[in-house]
Amino acid sequence: MFKLQRKTKSEALFDLINTIGMLLICFVTLYPIWYVLVNAFNDGTDAMSGGIYWWPRVFSLENFEAVFDSPGIMTAMGITVAKTFIGTVAHVFFTAMVAYALSRKGLIGGKIYILIGTVTLFFAGGLIPSFLLMKDLHLLDNFLVYIIPFMFSFFDLIIFMTFFREIPEGLEEAARIDGANDWSIFMRVILPVSMPVLATIALFHGVFQWNDYFTGMIYINNTDLQPIQTYLYRVVAQSSSSQMVAAVQGSSGTKTVTSQSIKLATMVVTTLPIVFVYPFLQKYFVKGMMIGSIKG
Amino acid sequence: MEMKPTINREIASKEIPVNSPSTRRKWLKKLYTQRHLQTMALLGVAWMIIFNYIPMYGVIIAFKEFDIIHTISEAPWVGLEHFREFLEDENLMNVIKNTLGISFIKLIIGFPLPIIFALFLNEIRSVRFKKFVQTISYLPHFLSWVVLGGILATWLADVGIINNILLWLHIIDQPITYLAEPSYFWTIIISSDLWKELGWSAIIYLAAISSVSPEMYEAATIDGAGRFQKMWYITLPSIKSTISILFILAISGVLNSNFDQILVLRNSLNDSASNVIDYYVYQTGIISGRYSYSAAVGLIKSVIALILLLVANKISKKINDTSLF
Incomplete structure (x- = not known):
């Protein structure tokens, strides 16, 4: 009896410390984001003296107004939205289509096609040969460089194939009896029943497209074609403030925004869409990680 | 009408002898019934050849003196x-x-x-x-x-x-x-x-x-x-x-x-x-x-x-x- 009592006590202590530890991890995760948020909502000139930790000292929306008034930032935002949308649809559709063909039994050459794909998982040409290829394909300074080179992934194809193979054959046979060919079976039978896996891959690729700055950095010189992440990269990492100065001067004559405060507001605007869709999509990416881990 | 391909496919896959003219004809027939699937698969293979395999071939510039004016095959070999x-x-x-x-x-x-x-x-x-x-x-x-x-x-x-x-x-x-x-x-x-x-x-x-x-x-x-x-x-x-x-x-x-x-x-x-x-x-x-x-x-x-x-x-x-x- 006595022994049991002591054990519960130490168990309770363990639970307490564990809970406090987890709360601490949550705090450490959220606070850096919160810090940026309160500073972005603070008057720019006032923020320069620092010390804004929990709440804006001089609340202001001018930083965000400056962001939305800046044609450079808005163009970049538009490019990001366009490349994320078009790129994700193209990637999911094209990869799923090839995966469907390769998942059919008795496909002539199927084994060879899969071998061709498997090699790509282990060896890649690397940065320079890829760069030269994009140049030869006239994809430099071309919006399509965000789409075509990312339309297909053999890794995602494996995930699709695993899913497609589980679809009961009866569905397909029924459509075939109704006179459907392989193409219309893919479009009208396979795609509609594969929504969970399509959504998972779309989510992962969408986040990649939204966050990718490297493509815009090496293949795009024309600033009208750069996505918001590349724009931010040029501002954050290279401290090339010329773009920011333009945004500051463009902001309707007020003197209270600084390049730093606009930078923070741009970061918030860039990240907000992801944070908003994130809770709704959580179940998909957890599921996706599982499919990926079973496979990989 | 469209039930035929399915049946043909099953027969073709059971065929054992190799290289006889009738096997080849059946193989071609099977390929024809798979034309949609083959197109879909080959589009993917074409993508991989362009975006994965051409850069792999491009790696040979590591053994050459490549410059932007000449093509990869024109560039002179320099070994290691x-x-x-x-x-x-x-x-x-x-x-x-x-x-x-x-x-x-x-x-x-x-x-x-x-x-x-x-x-x-x-x-x-x-x-x-x-x-x-x-x-x-x-x-x-x-x-x-x-x-x-x-x-x-x-x-x-x-x-x-x-x-x-x-x-x-x-x-x-x-x-x-x-x-x-x-x-x-x-x-x-x-x-x-x-x-x-x-x-x-x-x-x-x-x-x-x-x-x-x-x-x-x-x-x-x-x-x-x-x-x-x-x-x-x-x-x-x-x-x-x-x-x-x-x-x-x-x-x-x-x-x-x-x-x-x-x-x-x-x-x-x-x-x-x-x-x-x-x-x-x-x-x-x-x-x-x-x-x-x-x-x-x-x-x-x-x-x-x-x-x-x-x-x-x-x-x-x-x-x-x-x-x-």
Whole structure:
């Protein structure tokens, strides 16, 4: 009896410390984001003296107004939205289509096609040969460089194939009896029943497209074609403030925004869409990680 | 009408004799019935040939003196000249030191911590609190490195929160420009990577843990096992194969620096601590235009990475019977 009592006590202590530890991890995760948020909502000139930790000292929306008034930032935002949308649809559709063909039994050459794909998982040409290829394909300074080179992934194809193979054959046979060919079976039978896996891959690729700055950095010189992440990269990492100065001067004559405060507001605007869709999509990416881990 | 192809396909696949004219005719017929599928598959193969295999062929510029005016096949062969040049390169030691140094510290700290986090998160009794912690811990994974770079620059600035706290505690007398000091670079890289990926990396382990049978824990409780004993003797061994597979991948990736991260946080002042192979390839190739040399450096890297993968896979197969392939 006595022994049991002591054990519960130490168990309770363990639970307490564990809970406090987890709360601490949550705090450490959220606070850096919160810090940026309160500073972005603070008057720019006032923020320069620092010390804004929990709440804006001089609340202001001018930083965000400056962001939305800046044609450079808005163009970049538009490019990001366009490349994320078009790129994700193209990637999911094209990869799923090839995966469907390769998942059919008795496909002539199927084994060879899969071998061709498997090699790509282990060896890649690397940065320079890829760069030269994009140049030869006239994809430099071309919006399509965000789409075509990312339309297909053999890794995602494996995930699709695993899913497609589980679809009961009866569905397909029924459509075939109704006179459907392989193409219309893919479009009208396979795609509609594969929504969970399509959504998972779309989510992962969408986040990649939204966050990718490297493509815009090496293949795009024309600033009208750069996505918001590349724009931010040029501002954050290279401290090339010329773009920011333009945004500051463009902001309707007020003197209270600084390049730093606009930078923070741009970061918030860039990240907000992801944070908003994130809770709704959580179940998909957890599921996706599982499919990926079973496979990989 | 359209039932015919299905039947034909079945017959064709049962055919045994090879190379007889009738087999070939049936093969062609089968190919014809598969025309839609073949088109779909070949579009994918064509994509891979263009975007995966042409760059693989392009690697031969590492053995040539390639310039932008001539085509790859026109460029003269120079054999292993660029590889010799790399071995004599004054940057070689620094680049290797940074690449391996950062990767090994990431491996030592960044590999076990998500496992530990998953083990302890699993011990949380309230399902709702567990979900809450998980949701928050994934969040940073979805921030881009550019945004995180901006956050770090804000935190580490002269008037940033880190300097303010250290000044207030009188640990330092004047603000430190962290991102301009090579000596702080590795710490910044490793801790920011941990902040971003801790919760995300734990997902796979949590999934593996959730499939452990509850009966094993109940039996252990009856035998008088404490929480740590259960973690050590039940949970950890049950996820051993997951850990092995992720370890193989981690080992084969030691030459891969997180390029997105390095590129955002590096600058010319911290170059002596931040120049890694991936950046060096980018710098010599894209910025300086030494395409052949840069391709040679990249090729050395991919060959070593492939060997590491095969070796790690073999070792894991021997030691605990788990392997990637």
